[in-house]
Amino acid sequence: MTDSPDVFRDLAAESDELDKLVADLEPAQWALPTPAPGWTVAHQIAHLAFIFNLAGTAASDAEAFTTMTSAASRDFNGAVNAAVERYLAEPPELLARWRAERTSAIGALAAVPPDRTVPWLVRPLPPSVLACAGLMEVVAHGQDVYDALGVRREWTDRIRHLVGFAVMVWDFGYQSRGLTPPDVLFRYELTAPSGEVWAFGPPDAEQRISGPAADFCLLVTRRRHPDDLALTAVGADAERWLGIAQAYRGPAGEGRTPGQFAALDAANG
Numbered sequence: 703m704t705d706s707p708d709v710f711r712d713l714a715a716e717s718d719e720l721d722k723l724v725a726d727l728e729p730a731q732w733a734l735p736t737p738a739p740g741w742t743v744a745h746q747i748a749h750l751a752f753i754f755n756l757a758g759t760a761a762s763d764a765e766a767f768t769t770m771t772s773a774a775s776r777d778f779n780g781a782v783n784a785a786v787e788r789y790l791a792e793p794p795e796l797l798a799r800w801r802a803e804r805t806s807a808i809g810a811l812a813a814v815p816p817d818r819t820v821p822w823l824v825r826p827l828p829p830s831v832l833a834c835a836g837l838m839e840v841v842a843h844g845q846d847v848y849d850a851l852g853v854r855r856e857w858t859d860r861i862r863h864l865v866g867f868a869v870m871v872w873d874f875g876y877q878s879r880g881l882t883p884p885d886v887l888f889r890y891e892l893t894a895p896s897g898e899v900w901a902f903g904p905p906d907a908e909q910r911i912s913g914p915a916a917d918f919c920l921l922v923t924r925r926r927h928p929d930d931l932a933l934t935a936v937g938a939d940a941e942r943w944l945g946i947a948q949a950y951r952g953p954a955g956e957g958r959t960p961g962q963f964a965a966l967d968a969a970n971g
Contacts (some may be wrong), residue, residue: 709833710812712860716837717750717804720844723853725797732793736846737925737958743850744796746843748789751800752782753839757832758807760820767821807836824951834867838949842923849925849963854970857895857916865892865915868922868949869902875946878954884909884939892918909937911944922949929960930967 724732724747732744741749760767790796811820811829819826827835841864848855869890873883889907892900892915900915911918913933920926921933921944928944935941948954 709830709837709863710808712863713833713837713840714804714808716840716844716860717808719856720750720840720847721797721801723844723847723851727793727851729793731851732796734850736850737962738846739956741846743847744790744793745786746846747796747800748786748791749782750839750843751789751796751803752785753836754800754803754807757836758803758810760822760832761807761810761814761829764821771823808833811836831867831870834863835950837861838864838867838923841919842925842950845920845923845925849966852966852969857919859894859896859898861915861919862894862900864919864922864949865890865900866902868918868947871949872943872947874951875943875948875954878948878952879946881946886937886939888940888943890918909935909940909943911935911940922947924948924955924957926963927958927960930958930963 724743727743733742735742736746738746756767756770759770789799791799811833814820814829816828816830819828820832822832837860841861845855869888872888875881876883886909887904887907889903889905889910890901891910891912893913894900894915911933913931917926917931917933921928921931924947933944935944946954
């Protein structure tokens with residue numbers, strides 16, 4: 703799934719859906735707090751604009767990308783937060799910049815031959831894999847916006863790229879906590895929004911994760927607590943993985959607490 707050329711189209715479509723959500727917001731709604739401490743709706747869109755700028759630069763100008771990231775090597779999270787502050791602007795300007803950055807980035811990534819890689823933060827990546835990471839960012843930060851506005855997200859099979867990416871980077875949760883991943887293989891059987899079952903890993907694996915693919919995406923982006931998701935784990939390692947899963951590098955953050963969105967999720971059915 704991570705090497706599908708459809709990922710560029712689906713990344714654009716997922717971004718467009720979030721764009722529709724925020725395009726007509728009132729200024730006060732841009733200032734609403736999101737579940738990410740200290741971040742408003744505007745912060746979430748500013749972050750995405752910065753990430754798309756970073757990815758577009760990586761795909762189009764490797765030397766400029768190296769210059770951009772070398773200064774942040776000692777404190778990348780701090781550099782990201784500083785960049786978000788620089789991207790903050792009045793809603794029309796912020797929206798226009800996010801649209802321009804994502805259009806440029808998706809075009810630049812799609813133009814890279816599939817057998818080549820582009821530089822990234824830890825190691826070079828194929829352009830389709832970097833696009834999967836971009837879709838993860840849109841889903842994660844977009845979910846914060848949906849939650850802040852009290853709007854239910856309509857899931858589509860576009861998330862198949864995020865699911866495949868999360869399976870590929872299944873060990874990130876261990877790395878972020880200084881833990882050694884277990885020497886086992888997991889089996890994932892996840893039901894897509896369309897009803898199709900997406901399966902990964904050996905069919906006879908003892909460690910198994912199953913459930914809705916949408917819940918899996920909320921888990922690996924740490925936008926819902928495992929207790930609030932309809933995911934099932936079989937095996938001690940799989941059970942533990944549910945508590946530490948993440949599809950991004952770096953600190954896991956506080957995540958979400960059990961029942962934090964119970965009223966919102968119930969209201970949205």
